[in-house]
Amino acid sequence: MATRINPSILAADFANLERELGRIGTADLVHVDIMDNHFVPNLTFGLPMVQRLQQVSPVPLDVHLMIDDPDRWAPGYAEAGAASVTFHAEAVNEPVALARHLRQIGARAGIALKPGTDAAPYLDLLPEFDQVLIMTVEPGFGGQSFISETMPKLRRVADAVEAAGLDVWLQVDGGITVDTIGIAAEAGADTFVAGSAVFRGVPEERITELRAAVASH
Numbered sequence: 001m002a003t004r005i006n007p008s009i010l011a012a013d014f015a016n017l018e019r020e021l022g023r024i025g026t027a028d029l030v031h032v033d034i035m036d037n038h039f040v041p042n043l044t045f046g047l048p049m050v051q052r053l054q055q056v057s058p059v060p061l062d063v064h065l066m067i068d069d070p071d072r073w074a075p076g077y078a079e080a081g082a083a084s085v086t087f088h089a090e091a092v093n094e095p096v097a098l099a100r101h102l103r104q105i106g107a108r109a110g111i112a113l114k115p116g117t118d119a120a121p122y123l124d125l126l127p128e129f130d131q132v133l134i135m136t137v138e139p140g141f142g143g144q145s146f147i148s149e150t151m152p153k154l155r156r157v158a159d160a161v162e163a164a165g166l167d168v169w170l171q172v173d174g175g176i177t178v179d180t181i182g183i184a185a186e187a188g189a190d191t192f193v194a195g196s197a198v199f200r201g202v203p204e205e206r207i208t209e210l211r212a213a214v215a216s217h
């Protein structure tokens with residue numbers, strides 16, 4: 001099974017983002033956290049920043065929208081050239097219509113679930129998506145501790161993906177370190193977002209350590 005490591009630039013040096021992107025050349029995608037201070041109690045940046053990152057990043061962009069009304073805003077990120085655009089189940093009005101729109105523009109479509117959100121209502125929609133993001137912390141901040149109670153939900157989604165014979169990437173985000181990544185891999189994740197674990201150190205070394213921790217689990 002593929003192991004994808006997507007460093008989150010939330011933990012990078014915002015004054016030197018182009019340089020930071022150059023330090024994660026061995027990453028699969030770069031995770032870009034968009035927060036609006038409504039859906040989550042924190043604010044980061046929006047579309048103009050992503051348009052500029054897209055121009056300079058050697059690594060494709062994996063955009064995570066922690067915002068209200070993604071039906072309105074998400075297509076702009078796909079049009080900017082993001083490889084994937086993930087919106088939250090709790091915020092979206094028309095998940096299927098939005099996923100189809102994102103795919104039509106050429107992005108991978110993703111749906112994210114907060115730790116307390118049940119996956120059951122979304123399992124029938126899996127064919128409409130390229131990736132599912134199981135949040136392993138409450139969205140809003142980096143540097144939080146992994147919530148292992150989310151693992152049964154990840155396993156249920158992984159089983160549903162397998163039973164349906166789909167190629168849907170299963171992503172985890174929040175508190176992923178060399179100590180927790182194996183637990184998530186065991187439960188079926190193949191795509192791992194890591195902010196502090198990558199940027200608090202030499203990023204390419206940290207990425208290698210995370211990959212090794214999955215392989216040895």
Ligand code: DX5
Nearest residue numbers: 008139140142143175195196
């Ligand atoms: C949290 C964000 C995460 C965050 C992860 O709301 O969605 O992507 O950057 O940070 P760490 O890896 O430090 O938990």
Ligand code: ZN
Nearest residue numbers: 033064173193
């Ligand atoms: Zn994220």
